Amino acid sequence: MSTSADNISAKHLAESISGAQSFTDCDFSQNSDCGACLKQEAAQVSRRAFFASMLGACAGAIASVIGLPILRYVLYPVQNAAKGQKWTLIGDAQEFENIAAPVTKTIALVQRDGWREVVSEQAVFVTRSDAGQLRVLSPICPHLGCSVSWHDKQNKFICPCHGGQFSADGSRISGPPPRGLDVLDAEVKDGKLQVQFQYFKPNVPDRQLLS
Amino acid sequence: MSNIISKETPSDGRLASRVLHWFDQRTGIKKLTATALDEPIPGGARWAYVFGSGLLFIFLLQVITGVCLALYYTPTAETAHTSVAYITKQVAGGAFLRSLHSYGSSAMIIVLALHFLQTFLYGAFKGRRELLWMSGALLSFLVLGMGFTGYLLPWDQKAYFATAVGTNVAGQVPFIGSFLTRMLRGGDTIGTLTLSRFYVGHVFLIPGFIFLFVGAHILLFRKAGPAGPIHEDPVAPKLPTEPFYPRQVFFDMGFALLIIAALAGLAYLRPVTLGPIANPADSHFLPRPEWYYLPMFQWLKYWEGPGVIIGILVIPGLLAACLFLMPFLDRRLERRIWRRPIPALAVTIVVFGMVYLGVKSQLDDTEGSAAQQLAQQREDEKAFSVAPFEPYTKPVAATSVPTPSAKAADPLVAKGKDIFSDRGCNACHGDNGVGTPLAPSLTGITRKYPQDRLVALLHSPNARMKAGGMPAVDATPDEMNALLAYLKTLGAAPANSAASLHSPADAPKGTTTLPNGD
Ligand code: FES
Numbered sequence: 001m002s003t004s005a006d007n008i009s010a011k012h013l014a015e016s017i018s019g020a021q022s023f024t025d026c027d028f029s030q031n032s033d034c035g036a037c038l039k040q041e042a043a044q045v046s047r048r049a050f051f052a053s054m055l056g057a058c059a060g061a062i063a064s065v066i067g068l069p070i071l072r073y074v075l076y077p078v079q080n081a082a083k084g085q086k087w088t089l090i091g092d093a094q095e096f097e098n099i100a101a102p103v104t105k106t107i108a109l110v111q112r113d114g115w116r117e118v119v120s121e122q123a124v125f126v127t128r129s130d131a132g133q134l135r136v137l138s139p140i141c142p143h144l145g146c147s148v149s150w151h152d153k154q155n156k157f158i159c160p161c162h163g164g165q166f167s168a169d170g171s172r173i174s175g176p177p178p179r180g181l182d183v184l185d186a187e188v189k190d191g192k193l194q195v196q197f198q199y200f201k202p203n204v205p206d207r208q209l210l211s
Numbered sequence: 212m213s214n215i216i217s218k219e220t221p222s223d224g225r226l227a228s229r230v231l232h233w234f235d236q237r238t239g240i241k242k243l244t245a246t247a248l249d250e251p252i253p254g255g256a257r258w259a260y261v262f263g264s265g266l267l268f269i270f271l272l273q274v275i276t277g278v279c280l281a282l283y284y285t286p287t288a289e290t291a292h293t294s295v296a297y298i299t300k301q302v303a304g305g306a307f308l309r310s311l312h313s314y315g316s317s318a319m320i321i322v323l324a325l326h327f328l329q330t331f332l333y334g335a336f337k338g339r340r341e342l343l344w345m346s347g348a349l350l351s352f353l354v355l356g357m358g359f360t361g362y363l364l365p366w367d368q369k370a371y372f373a374t375a376v377g378t379n380v381a382g383q384v385p386f387i388g389s390f391l392t393r394m395l396r397g398g399d400t401i402g403t404l405t406l407s408r409f410y411v412g413h414v415f416l417i418p419g420f421i422f423l424f425v426g427a428h429i430l431l432f433r434k435a436g437p438a439g440p441i442h443e444d445p446v447a448p449k450l451p452t453e454p455f456y457p458r459q460v461f462f463d464m465g466f467a468l469l470i471i472a473a474l475a476g477l478a479y480l481r482p483v484t485l486g487p488i489a490n491p492a493d494s495h496f497l498p499r500p501e502w503y504y505l506p507m508f509q510w511l512k513y514w515e516g517p518g519v520i521i522g523i524l525v526i527p528g529l530l531a532a533c534l535f536l537m538p539f540l541d542r543r544l545e546r547r548i549w550r551r552p553i554p555a556l557a558v559t560i561v562v563f564g565m566v567y568l569g570v571k572s573q574l575d576d577t578e579g580s581a582a583q584q585l586a587q588q589r590e591d592e593k594a595f596s597v598a599p600f601e602p603y604t605k606p607v608a609a610t611s612v613p614t615p616s617a618k619a620a621d622p623l624v625a626k627g628k629d630i631f632s633d634r635g636c637n638a639c640h641g642d643n644g645v646g647t648p649l650a651p652s653l654t655g656i657t658r659k660y661p662q663d664r665l666v667a668l669l670h671s672p673n674a675r676m677k678a679g680g681m682p683a684v685d686a687t688p689d690e691m692n693a694l695l696a697y698l699k700t701l702g703a704a705p706a707n708s709a710a711s712l713h714s715p716a717d718a719p720k721g722t723t724t725l726p727n728g729d
Contacts, residue, residue, distance in 0.1 A: 055464060075303075076301075077302075146638040147635040159635065
């Protein structure tokens with residue numbers, strides 16, 4: 001804006017800036033040529049530029065005082081979207097001390113969605129690894145994502161969709177699934193078993209996080 | 212293109228000026244800016260003239276910060292408070308922008324008062340400026356309306372109760388009072404419909420009218436021209452003039468800098484608080500309006516019984532009418548305030564009266580039980596403001612209570628549900644078919660496809676479904692019927708969510724029906 005203003009009212013500016021004296025010299029309300037003003041014009045160019053840049057600096061200061069917070073404000077969810085998921089409680093670790101076969105547990109999965117929290121239910125299997133460590137498995141079949149279930153009689157997990165089979169520790173036995181059941185990150189804290197429930201890419205040989 | 216316009220292109224040929232030239236030829240922007248900036252001010256630029264543009268500046272600031280707030284705010288009784296808490300406590304810069312908006316509303320009132328006093332004292336509304344003045348008076352009422360509607364939006368205790376009082380006042384109007392109150396509230400009580408109404412007023416209607424009347428105000432101002440100093444002839448100015456640019460622009464810019472510095476400083480050092488969520492059952496809460504409504508609030512205390520109409524309607528109405536019609540009441544061309552004793556006296560009485568009422572209301576609150584209660588409320592508000600953010604959770608009661616509905620009892624549906632989980636449909640489509648990252652929701656699927664088409668798709672999925680990992684469902688017609696019966700119930704009611712499914716971690720949330728209530 002200030003640039004165009006420079007072009008338009010060059011002589012007006014020059015005069016009005018110089019104050020009271022010019023007030024009587026020129027009639028600003030008319031666009032007629034004013035000899036004195038014209039002569040001064042060249043000398044005033046740098047002064048005009050100075051005033052324009054002063055105004056620009058002020059406008060810039062105001063814009064940045066509110067512009068920077070606005071930028072951070074608008075970008076907030078973009079920058080904070082990838083925050084790690086919270087741990088979800090499964091139950092007391094004691095409960096699983098003497099398990100002989102995998103147990104199904106339903107956990108309340110809490111997901112943050114802006115200012116709200118969405119609670120959904122999700123089943124997980126608590127079992128033991130070869131070494132006897134507690135292990136939490138996702139029930140989602142790594143083939144195409146059906147829900148596998150534990151069959152006590154056969155002592156294995158069987159997927160109802162295409163018959164994928166897994167052993168009690170989750171490793172693949174047979175069928176179309178390209179890998180064993182997905183092991184979820186779990187930890188025992190203050191005697192409580194907690195898990196980070198995540199989804200993984202189906203039908204690939206290695207465990208890839210689905211974000 | 213360049214050879215066509217080369218004749219008219221400025222000789223210096225710098226890119227910037229050529230672009231400007233190109234743009235100007237199509238928009239006339241240079242002439243427009245010239246008209247805007249060369250506006251002649253009789254008697255020259257003055258600090259006294261900065262208030263009008265100051266108001267425009269604050270209004271723009273309010274629009275910008277308001278749009279920002281709307282980015283995260285939701286106008287429902289259930290979620291409004293949580294979303295404001297989210298803005299205040301979580302979002303980067305949120306507390307600052309909300310404070311700017313809140314303090315901005317106060318700045319608006321202050322600068323509005325100064326603008327009014329300046330134009331009144333200078334008699335700047337005289338000489339064919341009736342419409343200019345009246346559009347300004349309308350704008351003042353609209354600004355007060357913004358303050359009133361905006362106060363409710365955070366849906367905290369003081370918002371709720373101040374609005375209860377404010378809308379009750381409207382109920383005192385004879386004949387149409389109760390209708391007015393119901394109209395404002397969208398019903399008998401203050402609830403989510405009230406919030407919607409105030410939101411629409413605050414965000415769409417009133418700002419729309421403000422834009423309209425600001426446009427009219429500026430247009431009328433340019434038509435009449437600045438009135439100049441007090442001894443100037445308001446109709447045919449005689450003093451030498453000075454263009455608006457640069458000196459007046461500098462004054463205005465200086466004032467804008469002062470405003471933004473004050474507001475940003477306040478917002479940064481003393482961010483506005485947010486009280487606990489509105490609790491209509493709290494019978495102890497003492498409502499207090501925003502400071503600029505305190506004189507009115509105090510004034511209403513003096514009126515009871517049948518005379519109340521005079522207090523709440525007749526006298527404020529007369530004052531508003533006098534303000535609106537000022538140019539017709541004080542109509543001589545005489546501008547000097549000492550030669551206009553009656554208007555001067557009237558305005559002095561009203562201004563001092565309002566200051567007195569406001570101060571009195573503050574003083575009344577420093578004594579007795581009210582003072583204690585108000586101090587308690589301030590404490591609660593501070594405490595809530597510093598408490599960590601609690602996200603909104605749906606009252607679990609709504610989903611966890613086993614619904615003894617006919618649907619759940621229907622054996623066909625129950626069988627379908629068993630098939631749904633036995634076949635592992637729920638693995639991808641989620642429990643109750645709500646959908647997961649692996650597969651879409653099935654809610655309403657039976658309305659999307661006719662039954663035979665759905666059966667066909669289930670028996671032999673199309674290419675897209677197959678690509679997504681959907682297996683063919685091998686089922687007897689009976690089983691298929693049961694499955695379809697179950698699919699039909701999806702989304703209608705949480706038919707299969709049994710209380711036992713909930714882990715202990717979920718239980719405490721089920722005990723509260725008010726989000727964020729404490
Ligand atoms: S989805 Fe489990 S085996 Fe195919």
